[in-house]
Structure formats: C-alpha cells, structure tokens
Amino acid sequence: MTGDHQTLALVLFSAFVAVTLAITTWAGRRRRGTAEEFYAGGRLFSPMENGFAIAGDYMSAASFLGISGLIALYGYDGMLYSVGFLVAWLVVLLLVAELVRNCGRFTLADVIAARMGEPRIRTAVGTSAVAVSVLYLVAQMVGAGSLVALLLGGTSGAARSWTVVGVGALMIVYVSLGGMRATTWIQIVKAVLLMAGALTLTGLVLLRFHGDIDALLTTAADRSGHGRDFLAPGLAYGTDWTARLDFISLGLALVLGTAGLPHILARFYTVPTARSARRSTVWSIGLIGSFYLMTIVLGFGAAALLGSDAVRDSNAAGNTAVPLLALHLGGGAGSTGGAVLFGVVAAVAFATILAVVAGITLASSTSVAHDLYASLARRWGGAPYSEVAVARVASVVIGAAAIGLGLLAQDLNVAFLVGLAFAVAASANLPVLLYTLFWRRFTVRGAVWSVYGGLVPAVLLVALSPVVSGSPGALFPGVDFHVFPLQNPGVVSIPLGFLAGWLGTVTSHEPPDAAKHAETEVRALTGAGAV
Numbered sequence: 001m002t003g004d005h006q007t008l009a010l011v012l013f014s015a016f017v018a019v020t021l022a023i024t025t026w027a028g029r030r031r032r033g034t035a036e037e038f039y040a041g042g043r044l045f046s047p048m049e050n051g052f053a054i055a056g057d058y059m060s061a062a063s064f065l066g067i068s069g070l071i072a073l074y075g076y077d078g079m080l081y082s083v084g085f086l087v088a089w090l091v092v093l094l095l096v097a098e099l100v101r102n103c104g105r106f107t108l109a110d111v112i113a114a115r116m117g118e119p120r121i122r123t124a125v126g127t128s129a130v131a132v133s134v135l136y137l138v139a140q141m142v143g144a145g146s147l148v149a150l151l152l153g154g155t156s157g158a159a160r161s162w163t164v165v166g167v168g169a170l171m172i173v174y175v176s177l178g179g180m181r182a183t184t185w186i187q188i189v190k191a192v193l194l195m196a197g198a199l200t201l202t203g204l205v206l207l208r209f210h211g212d213i214d215a216l217l218t219t220a221a222d223r224s225g226h227g228r229d230f231l232a233p234g235l236a237y238g239t240d241w242t243a244r245l246d247f248i249s250l251g252l253a254l255v256l257g258t259a260g261l262p263h264i265l266a267r268f269y270t271v272p273t274a275r276s277a278r279r280s281t282v283w284s285i286g287l288i289g290s291f292y293l294m295t296i297v298l299g300f301g302a303a304a305l306l307g308s309d310a311v312r313d314s315n316a317a318g319n320t321a322v323p324l325l326a327l328h329l330g331g332g333a334g335s336t337g338g339a340v341l342f343g344v345v346a347a348v349a350f351a352t353i354l355a356v357v358a359g360i361t362l363a364s365s366t367s368v369a370h371d372l373y374a375s376l377a378r379r380w381g382g383a384p385y386s387e388v389a390v391a392r393v394a395s396v397v398i399g400a401a402a403i404g405l406g407l408l409a410q411d412l413n414v415a416f417l418v419g420l421a422f423a424v425a426a427s428a429n430l431p432v433l434l435y436t437l438f439w440r441r442f443t444v445r446g447a448v449w450s451v452y453g454g455l456v457p458a459v460l461l462v463a464l465s466p467v468v469s470g471s472p473g474a475l476f477p478g479v480d481f482h483v484f485p486l487q488n489p490g491v492v493s494i495p496l497g498f499l500a501g502w503l504g505t506v507t508s509h510e511p512p513d514a515a516k517h518a519e520t521e522v523r524a525l526t527g528a529g530a531v
Contacts, residue, residue: 051281058258107367107371109129112125115520126370127451127455129363132421132425133263140360248491249490257424330342368397420489428452466482
C-alpha cells in the first residue's frame with residue numbers, strides 16, 4: 001500500500017494501540033499497589049472475564065499469524081499446531097486448573113513450595129519460569145516485527161528491528177504501570193477483537209467460495225505448488241525419519257506444554273475460588289476451540305486466494321499470510337476497503353501481541369520477585385526492596401533479553417518458536433507439577449532434579465539443534481555446530497524431566513513427608529486453606 005491508503009491503515013493501527021495504553025493507564029490508577037493486586041489483580045475477576053483473558057493470553061501471534069502461515073505453506077502438516085494447541089486444554093482442565101488454584105498463591109513455585117517448602121525449590125522453578133517466558137516472548141517480538149514491517153510498506157530489516165525494540169518498550173510500560181489488572185483487561189478486549197477479526201475474515205473466505213469447503217481445499221492445493229500432497233500428511237514432516245520424529249516431538253510439546261506455561265497458570269490466581277478457575281477454563285476452551293477452527297480456514301484461504309509462493313515471498317516463514325489475506329479480501333492493495341480491512345487486522349494482531357507480551361512479562365517478573373528474590377532475601381535476613389519494585393525492575397531486564405533474542409530470530413516462524421517454549425515448559429515445569437500433586441513419595445531432591453533435568457537438556461538441545469546453526473533459516477546460518485538433528489527437543493527432554501524427578505526421589509536419603517503430601521492433597525481437592 002502507498003499514499004492515502006497506507007496512511008489510513010496506519011491511523012487505524014495507531015488508534016488501537018492508543019486504546020490499549022488508555023486501558024493500562026485507567027487500570028493503573030485503580031490498583032492499590034499491594035503484591036496481591038499487582039500479581040493477581042485482587043482476585044476479583046469473574047469466570048467469564050477470566051476465561052476471555054485466558055483466551056486472550058493464549059491466542060498469541062503464533063496462533064493468528066504463525067499457524068495460518070504454516071497452513072498456507074505446508075497444508076495438512078501446518079494443522080498440527082491448531083490441533084495440538086486445542087487438545088492441550090483438556091490436560092489443563094482435567095489435571096491442573098482447579099488443583100493449582102487451591103495449592104498456590106501467585107506462581108507455579110507456590111504450588112511446589114506448599115508441599116516442599118524449601119528455598120531451592122523456588123529458585124529452580126523460578127529459573128525455569130523465566131527461561132520459558134523469554135522463549136515465548138521472542139516469538140511475539142518476531143510476529144510484531146513482521147507485521148509492522150508489512151504495514152510500513154515492505155519487509156525491511158530496519159523496520160522489523162525497530163518494531164521489536166518498540167514492542168519491548170511498550171510491554172515494559174504495560175506491566176510497570178498496570179500490573180495484572182491492566183493486563184487482564186487488555187487481554188479481554190484483545191480476545192473480543194481477535195475473535196471478531198478472525199470471524200470476519202473466515203466469513204469472507206467462505207463467502208468467496210460460496211461455503212464450499214471442497215472448492216476451498218481444491219483451490220488451495222492447486223495454488224500451493226504441491227498438488228494433492230498439500231492436503232496429505234508429510235509435506236513438512238514426512239521426508240525422512242528425522243522429520244517424522246520432529247513431528248512426534250512437536251506434538252508432545254504442544255499437548256503437554258500448556259499446563260506448564262507460567263503466564264497461563266498465573267491466570268488461575270485472578271479468580272476467587274477453584275470452582276471459578278475450572279469454569280474459566282471451560283469458557284477459554286470454547287473460545288480457543290472456535291478460534292483454532294477459524295485459523296484452519298484462514299490458512300487454506302491464504303493458499304487458495306494468494307498462493308503459497310506469494311505468502312512465502314512476503315515472509316519466508318509465512319508470518320504475514322493473514323494480513324495479506326485481509327488486504328486481498330478487502331479489494332486489493334489499491335482499494336480503500338483493502339486498506340481498512342488490512343489496517344484493522346494488523347491492529348488486532350498487534351494488540352494480540354501486546355496483550356500476550358504483557359501477560360508473559362508479568363508472569364516472569366513475578367517469578368523473579370516472588371520466587372528468586374524473595375528466597376534470596378530470606379537467606380540474607382531481610383528484603384531491602386518490596387517485591388513489586390523488584391518485579392518492575394525485572395520486567396525491564398527480561399524485556400531487554402527478549403528484544404535481543406527477537407532481533408536474532410526474525411526469520412523464524414512464530415508458531416515454531418512457540419513450539420520451542422512449549423517443549424521447555426513441558427520438560428521442566430509439568431513433571432514437577434504432576435509429581436507434586438499426585439506422587440506421595442516425591443521428595444525435595446526429586447523436585448529439584450525434575451526441574452533441572454528437564455530444563456537443562458531442553459535448552460541445551462535447542463542450542464545444539466538446526467534452529468541455532470547449520471541450516472539456512474538458523475539464528476546463526478553462517479556457522480554449524482549442531483549435533484542434535486531435531487528442531488524440537490520435546491521427545492527427548494520431556495521424558496528426561498520425568499525420569500530425573502523419579503531418579504532424584506528414589507535415590508534421596510530424606511524420607512518422603514507423608515503428612516505434607518496428605519495436607520497438599522486435601523488442599524488441592526477441597527480448597528481448604530487456599531488464599
């Protein structure tokens with residue numbers, strides 16, 4: 001787009017960003033400055049509000065931009081992300097939501113510490129939470145860079161880089177000023193906007209094909225360059241045994257990782273009761289399920305109406321498929337309708353990124369202040385600064401780290417990057433959480449070993465994988481030090497996390513505290529003693 005049409009799109013985009021900043025300012029003035037207010041929004045949100053906020057937190061740039069782009073490029077294989085992200089919520093609903101709300105206060109480490117009660121547990125889980133959060137933040141930064149570069153009329157590296165920096169600065173402002181209350185309202189507004197935007201685009205795609213799904217799929221296959229193979233499994237993950245194993249690894253990470261994401265678990269503490277947490281999850285499953293069905297239509301719609309080559313030419317990873325589809329459905333690059341629809345979709349996608357970024361940053365800075373700093377302060381004999389003040393400083397540091405990594409990872413698909421974060425969460429956080437809740441013999445050593453036994457292999461395998469070096473799309477394409485053949489480490493690191501927890505427990509010299517487990521079990525199931 002050029003001229004007046006580009007100006008119109010930019011005005012619409014800027015208006016959306018201004019609205020989210022206004023919400024942050026409004027919510028920031030209403031909060032009381034206490035830890036409970038900053039971390040959990042005073043626990044005053046209803047199940048419906050929290051359900052919308054969870055959906056807003058979960059439906060990230062990976063969902064709106066990355067998944068649709070992968071489907072547009074790889075067809076059937078790209079749908080794995082839609083299915084995996086949705087199925088993961090059954091694990092959350094059945095095993096995690098109510099129990100975590102009853103056992104914890106602000107963070108995942110609270111749940112583990114309720115049974116173990118040792119500072120080194122908080123240190124381990126807090127470290128893992130920060131690692132997962134930073135990886136997740138990188139994906140959002142990359143999505144923002146691709147989106148705004150396209151909005152400004154191209155895909156220049158300078159535009160993408162400055163956007164990454166700008167998003168990092170905005171997320172620090174959101175978290176520092178508003179805390180959980182502002183973050184929640186931004187996520188609610190964003191969820192409504194995102195559902196409305198996705199529903200509008202899905203309706204327009206189906207209208208273009210007169211509601212004929214078969215015609216949509218056939219046209220997508222014809223314009224993909226792969227023919228009928230586009231609609232069959234194997235295009236991205238069927239070339240050899242390594243690709244097939246990567247497929248299994250990614251599926252495990254997506255299904256199991258959600259239950260270990262710090263910013264998702266933190267949402268269960270913003271409601272007053274465990275029953276509310278469970279009802280929040282039901283609300284979020286309905287919203288998320290509807291949305292992921294629409295991403296499938298959008299992905300195949302982009303392939304059918306634009307062609308896979310056009311999507312790839314705009315962004316090699318497919319991150320701009322949905323905005324380009326909106327431009328096409330509105331009438332094309334030279335039309336007012338195209339500019340309006342493109343500007344609205346770009347603004348909604350950017351609001352999506354800002355909301356998710358704020359939630360992740362808040363969760364990670366909470367872990368730094370409430371878990372790492374508080375544990376160290378107790379060892380030093382006192383805390384010279386309040387946890388809220390430390391959390392604000394931590395948001396700046398974490399934001400800077402995410403900006404740096406986001407600048408390196410600009411050529412990777414955002415859904416793929418989120419898959420890495422899910423793998424680390426499933427490897428380090430899920431095993432210790434499930435062992436704590438359900439294994440009577442679990443010990444402190446087992447908890448520490450479980451976290452590090454999943455976290456260290458997951459991060460190390462990613463560092464030694466083709467994601468970082470040895471492939472054209474790697475972070476460092478000019479060097480090659482990869483020795484691990486898979487792009488996603490989940491199939492190796494997730495079992496290692498469970499194995500390390502079991503091994504640490506059976507080799508521990510300390511006897512398991514049966515009374516503490518019984519207390520945790522009663523609290524988890526009944527809510528007795530829950531904050």
